[in-house]
Amino acid sequence: MGKIVASDPSHERYKKLIQDTLERFPRDVKEKIEADLKKPIIFLISQNEYGAHDEGIIVLNTGKIDNEELCDNQIQYVIAHELTHFYLGQPPPMKPGMREQQETDVEQLLKKWGFTKNP
Numbered sequence: 001m002g003k004i005v006a007s008d009p010s011h012e013r014y015k016k017l018i019q020d021t022l023e024r025f026p027r028d029v030k031e032k033i034e035a036d037l038k039k040p041i042i043f044l045i046s047q048n049e050y051g052a053h054d055e056g057i058i059v060l061n062t063g064k065i066d067n068e069e070l071c072d073n074q075i076q077y078v079i080a081h082e083l084t085h086f087y088l089g090q091p092p093p094m095k096p097g098m099r100e101q102q103e104t105d106v107e108q109l110l111k112k113w114g115f116t117k118n119p
């Protein structure tokens with residue numbers, strides 16, 4: 001897997017949460033993500049969304065996550081959500097409605113795999 005980059009004091013916590021999240025994916029999905037994720041997971045402290053994905057980069061907005069005191073399960077959901085966009089290889093949404101469709105596809109898979117937003 002791509003290495004995890006962070007200058008954040010909670011780096012170790014997120015590193016563990018990412019690993020724990022990966023363990024919750026079906027084995028074939030986990031293995032594909034680990035094999036394909038060559039670029040680092042990046043931690044940001046200023047952004048509106050909890051997370052983002054682009055060109056094989058996963059971004060976690062730890063500033064927002066920490067400010068809003070998300071619990072471990074909720075953080076794992078954010079990580080799983082962004083990793084699933086990555087797993088599906090979704091391109092940046094260009095057409096109207098494309099983003100909504102991508103979000104629906106991700107949410108459906110997460111539900112199937114047993115991830116829930118709230119504990």
Ligand SMILES: [Zn+2]
Pocket residue numbers: 081085103106
């Ligand atoms: Zn999304």
